[in-house]
Amino acid sequence: DAKTTQPTSMDCAEGRAANLPCNHSTISGNEYVYWYRQIHSQGPQYIIHGLKNNETNEMASLIITEDRKSSTLILPHATLRDTAVYYCIVRPPALVFGAGTILRVKS
């Protein structure tokens, strides 16, 4: 199974873009990159996923490098409510979460 590496924590100013990196250097050619977030002690929430191309939805953008060894989740205009733990997952048959990145959005 491909493993992911994320920074332990990051800070972002409210209204600015939050860029969360993830390394997945052992990813296989057909494995997708998924991002989830967990606010406080709630169940994780799906954000976005991608295979090769950059993806955008109403919540975020996902930039995947050409060699697919890393990706960046972008929250374009972070708000205080985006403070959460963000998980980057490369999807093997079962979802396996790492420690994630604690994002703190500050006013």
Add this chain to the structure above:
Amino acid sequence: DADVTQTPRNRITKTGKRIMLECSQTKGHDRMYWYRQDPGLGLRLIYYSFDVKDINKGEISDGYSVSRQAQAKFSLSLESAIPNQTALYFCATSDSGSTEAFFGQGTRLTVV
């Protein structure tokens, strides 16, 4: 009503007791998962099931067992609870052809 329902939401039990946590879903998904989360840590996979007759161990299955009674129901049992099983437990579902998993609201279990 929630798509993924966990019962109970909170439970305090004594060391050595058997306890069952239940999960039911209305999504019609074939895949179901049980996770535990300890304070300040990420989710760790306990067991998962891709179909009614399919059970797979996750990262930390020791001390736990599961039962997939129907497509919509997946139960987690602690045969003899111990204090270090005190944690927040999450159930999740996904479809083999879908792109996201849906999580329950969690069960906070305390073993004293």
